[in-house]
Amino acid sequence: MIRIDSATAAELWSVAEEMAAAARRETLRHFRQGGLTAETKEADRFDPVTVADRAAETAMREVLARRRPQDAVLGEEFGATPGSSGLTWVLDPIDGTRGYLSGTPTWGVLIAVSDGDGPFLGLIDQPYVSERFMGGAGRAELSGPLGRHPLRTRPPRPLSEAILFTTFPEIGSSEERAAFDALAGNVRLTRYGMDCYAYALVAAGQIDLVVEAGLQAYDVQAPIAVISAAGGIVTDWHGRPAHEGGRILAAANSRIHEQALAILSRVG
Structure with missing residues (x-):
């Protein structure tokens, strides 16, 4: 660096x-x-x-x-x-x-x-x-x-109380959609169509998770820096660096990131 x-x-x-x-x-x-x-x-x-x-x-x-x-x-x-x-x-x-x-x-x-x-x-x-x-x-x-x-992200709370955002309800491939649906079935509220504003709301402490697939580097690098500085974490669906894009999991804190990752990482 x-x-x-x-x-x-x-x-x-x-x-x-x-x-x-x-x-x-x-x-x-x-x-x-x-x-x-x-x-x-x-x-x-x-x-x-x-x-x-x-x-x-x-x-x-x-x-x-x-x-x-x-x-x-x-x-x-x-x-x-x-x-x-x-x-x-x-x-x-x-x-x-x-x-x-x-x-x-x-x-x-x-x-x-x-x-x-x-x-x-x-x-x-x-x-x-x-x-x-x-x-x-x-x-x-x-x-x-x-x-x-x-800017400060939300403190940990159970996945069952979380708010989850994504841009498209038809996220990714059928396999990726199934993983997203499995996660959505475990949270309190799921909302769609927010584009980059969803990532801003993670950083601002308003929501807990953003999950997307098929993104490019220019879609995610600014959100990664903003959320990380606010105390959150952004990785791919297997916990790896995500700054080149692909499947994205943005979380308010490491605990809820771990819970979401346990569901999303089942995708190959």
């Missing part, structure tokens, strides 16, 4: 917040304005991308080109750009484009900084409600309409 001193951490946070502000402007320019159309990235299912996705990532990359040109970039819309510093900015300009198209405020802008060991700084920004969840490199903080507050 690259050692980050306090001055560098402050610079990285300054850049991340400037990028988030730039992405806010671009996403709000089109949100709920009517007439927004989307292309689909895949022929066999609707995987939308809009002008707002591309404009937001372009705006963030322009900030990086000016302030941190030595760093690499991995973005959902424009792929990978090499760097020389050993640090990579991992960007999802609109995580939850389906929600964005539908007018729900559950989408967000994801920004992470990663080294060879994974993400150590992350930001989840929800422009429409002006909430920004920040974690890592000396921060675990939420800023929003009610001011600034520390």
